[in-house]
Amino acid sequence: MSEQNKAVLRQANAAVAAGDNEGFLSFCADDIVWSTVGGETLRGKEAVRAWMVKGYAEPPKFNVRELVAEGNMVVAIGEIESRDGEGRPVPNAYCDVWRFRDGKMVELRAFVVETGGAPEA
Template sequence: MIAADHKSILEQANAAVRVGDNEGFLAHCTDDIRWTTVGEGTLQGKQAVRDWMKTAYASPPSFRVEKLVAEGDMVVALGTIMADDAQGQPAEFAYSDVWRFRDGKLAELDAFVIQPKG
């Protein structure tokens, strides 16, 4: 599978998230997906991600992908996402998702999410 195919798969998975179709997103994931939000923790397996999405994405997240860079079995997405800050108020965060694919599915994620100052 070529890198452009991986980008297309991630775009399809992201489209599902935007409309609240968590199962549509999970259809693009391996059963043993490893989802790490750096500094927060790691989810292991599709069921763990499903359970997390039920609360974290109870309302579909609003996010914008600004760049997608693909090479080999990796795709890096850079963008912004709206989420609640530490005080529970809506805020914009910058993110970088580093995805690894296996057999055409999302297998590993290292997500870096920060709230820019100023």
């Protein structure tokens, strides 16, 4: 199960990197809960879709350094570049904690911390 969930997350991440939001959403449960710790919580696939239109208008640049899985949980650790209000790149370190149900991503707890340096390749 853990390796299958890691494979699903890899495919979902590839869709995001390619700008394929619908492809990403195909890996999500309809009742997904997407929380950015210290930020907003999105409930349901439609809310995530609406956020992605703006938040991922330009596909994010990210690098997954580690994937750790056990049971129905997968943790991704790496770097991601976001954009500020002026469109300038903002490098961040991140840790995404995903929970899976029946092969679908059902919950995300995203920990994102601005690092101030360029993301590593």
